[in-house]
Amino acid sequence: MKEILDAIQSPDTTSADFAALSLPESYRAVTVHKDETEMFAGLSTKEKDPRKSLHLDEVPLPELGPGEALVAVMASSVNYNSVWTSIFEPLPTFGFLERYGKLSELTKRHDLPYHIIGSDLAGVVLRTGPGVNAWKPGDEVVAHCLSVELESSDGHNDTMLDPEQRIWGFETNFGGLAQIALVKSNQLMPKPDHLSWEEAAAPGLVNSTAYRQLVSRNGAGMKQGDNVLIWGASGGLGSYATQFALAGGATPICVVSSDQKADICRSMGAEAIIDRNAEGYRFWKDENTQDPKEWKRFGKRIRELTGGEDVDIVFEHPGRETFGASVYVTRKGGTIVTCASTSGYNHEYDNRYLWMSLKRIIGSHFANYREAWEANRLVAKGKIHPTLSKVYSLEDTGQAAYDVHRNLHQGKVGVLCLAPEEGLGVRDHEMRAKHIDAISRFRNI
Numbered sequence: 013m014k015e016i017l018d019a020i021q022s023p024d025t026t027s028a029d030f031a032a033l034s035l036p037e038s039y040r041a042v043t044v045h046k047d048e049t050e051m052f053a054g055l056s057t058k059e060k061d062p063r064k065s066l067h068l069d070e071v072p073l074p075e076l077g078p079g080e081a082l083v084a085v086m087a088s089s090v091n092y093n094s095v096w097t098s099i100f101e102p103l104p105t106f107g108f109l110e111r112y113g114k115l116s117e118l119t120k121r122h123d124l125p126y127h128i129i130g131s132d133l134a135g136v137v138l139r140t141g142p143g144v145n146a147w148k149p150g151d152e153v154v155a156h157c158l159s160v161e162l163e164s165s166d167g168h169n170d171t172m173l174d175p176e177q178r179i180w181g182f183e184t185n186f187g188g189l190a191q192i193a194l195v196k197s198n199q200l201m202p203k204p205d206h207l208s209w210e211e212a213a214a215p216g217l218v219n220s221t222a223y224r225q226l227v228s229r230n231g232a233g234m235k236q237g238d239n240v241l242i243w244g245a246s247g248g249l250g251s252y253a254t255q256f257a258l259a260g261g262a263t264p265i266c267v268v269s270s271d272q273k274a275d276i277c278r279s280m281g282a283e284a285i286i287d288r289n290a291e292g293y294r295f296w297k298d299e300n301t302q303d304p305k306e307w308k309r310f311g312k313r314i315r316e317l318t319g320g321e322d323v324d325i326v327f328e329h330p331g332r333e334t335f336g337a338s339v340y341v342t343r344k345g346g347t348i349v350t351c352a353s354t355s356g357y358n359h360e361y362d363n364r365y366l367w368m369s370l371k372r373i374i375g376s377h378f379a380n381y382r383e384a385w386e387a388n389r390l391v392a393k394g395k396i397h398p399t400l401s402k403v404y405s406l407e408d409t410g411q412a413a414y415d416v417h418r419n420l421h422q423g424k425v426g427v428l429c430l431a432p433e434e435g436l437g438v439r440d441h442e443m444r445a446k447h448i449d450a451i452s453r454f455r456n457i
């Protein structure tokens with residue numbers, strides 16, 4: 013592994029040098045174990061502690077197949093899907109690996125008693141499999157997390173609709189929270205030159221998801237002048253949705269839960285901010301009963317901030333706790349676009365407010381190949397910036413996931429994999445200097 017790292021850190025290493033490097037038989041990776049899926053039985057979601065279920069193991073290097081690449085991972089980041097894997101909710105992810113393993117001789121590799129997690133990476137291509145021409149050893153890359161087979165015509169217009177669509181590092185094995193990762197070469201995209209490894213690894217999953225959910229015609233198709241209500245506006249998804257709204261000429265109405273998070277949204281350029289904690293919204297009177305008066309109080313607050321207008325789009329992901337309010341506050345003909353249910357997936361809303369006011373609910377999930385590429389291009393052009401706050405070592409990934417699970421973090425939490433320290437990997441210093449304030453906005457808060 014030292015030879016690989018030395019090659020990456022030397023400016024003189026050629027593609028041929030990388031291709032000639034011998035690969036290790038094993039590497040270090042963050043895993044969950046199949047024989048531990050019952051370890052949190054009887055505990056509430058909040059009590060389940062990722063620090064207990066996430067392990068740092070030495071694992072064998074997987075065999076490289078056609079259309080695939082092995083990547084030396086310099087940095088990765090924590091996504092909420094890794095939190096779900098680590099607490100075995102809503103299902104242990106081993107079921108996904110078993111199902112994938114049944115597809116072919118090659119996919120059998122994924123069905124193992126351990127699951128290497130992680131759906132983001134920034135690093136360097138080490139080897140490519142047969143049929144890969146667009147990438148070569150030594151290329152500096154990021155990887156998006158869409159894994160598809162594309163053997164069915166269902167996914168040929170929109171790759172997210174492939175019947176064998178999976179999220180790499182969640183529904184497949186060999187993810188990015190490791191020293192080496194296995195990806196399909198179509199997941200690879202150029203690493204933005206002005207960013208360090210850990211900054212480049214931060215946006216991938218959430219930036220692509222927010223792009224489809226909010227900007228793409230497959231999602232809400234946001235346009236100039238739209239009012240966009242963004243839940244968790246300084247969190248993983250929300251910090252990119254807020255940037256897309258501002259960059260696209262829309263008005264974000266940012267919902268957060270502290271002064272500090274309100275300040276971050278202000279520093280991104282948002283003006284309409286609601287501190288849900290300070291304003292004490294209680295959308296549920298008890299576990300089974302919502303309080304429409306609280307939806308109305310929330311809607312009034314939005315109208316105060318917008319000069320009397322309702323929202324064109326709600327960027328939804330908290331789910332059960334907020335969904336009734338989200339449907340209520342959307343304007344006539346507006347759109348609620350949802351990609352998750354962090355607080356519970358059985359949503360309740362008053363359907364009269366949906367049909368009588370001709371509103372639409374749209375389901376959105378990650379991003380297709382093209383959307384992920386376009387989202388990365390915006391980062392590479394310095395139009396959208398990473399929202400990296402804290403960075404952990406691979407050994408401390410459990411703590412990093414714990415922070416995200418307990419909502420103790422801001423923006424995105426990074427993990428150094430092979431990179432020995434922060435700040436390495438920047439190739440375009442001039443462009444970086446131009447954007448340094450925006451790139452650093454979330455750091456160490």
Ligand SMILES: C/C=C/C(=O)SCCNC(=O)CCNC(=O)[C@H](O)C(C)(C)COP(=O)(O)OP(=O)(O)OC[C@H]1O[C@@H](n2cnc3c(N)ncnc32)[C@H](O)[C@@H]1OP(=O)(O)O
Nearest residue numbers: 091092093096101102103131157179217221351352377378
């Ligand atoms: C990028 C980051 C993203 C995120 O962070 S997202 C958040 C994390 N993700 C999650 O929380 C999602 C986790 N996944 C799940 O909870 C489950 O994954 C799903 C609920 C999404 C799906 O569950 P399943 O058990 O796979 O699906 P089924 O449809 O209930 O069962 C499959 C069987 O049911 C059959 N079936 C499907 N549709 C129908 C139908 N319309 N009528 C009759 N049968 C149907 C299938 O064929 C198959 O059958 P056969 O088991 O025999 O193969």
Ligand SMILES: NC(=O)C1=CN([C@@H]2O[C@H](COP(=O)(O)OP(=O)(O)OC[C@H]3O[C@@H](n4cnc5c(N)ncnc54)[C@H](OP(=O)(O)O)[C@@H]3O)[C@@H](O)[C@H]2O)C=CC1
Nearest residue numbers: 092221244247248249268269330333351352354355377378
């Ligand atoms: N389908 C897909 O493709 C994707 C789905 N997801 C899912 O989206 C969800 C959010 O992911 P991500 O943004 O990365 O996570 P983060 O934890 O980084 O951010 C979510 C933010 O939402 C707010 N929030 C959390 N719970 C509630 C609640 N009950 N009511 C109101 N606001 C709440 C919090 O902000 P605050 O406290 O400031 O209000 C929190 O910071 C996860 O469930 C994840 O699995 C994520 C990416 C892709």
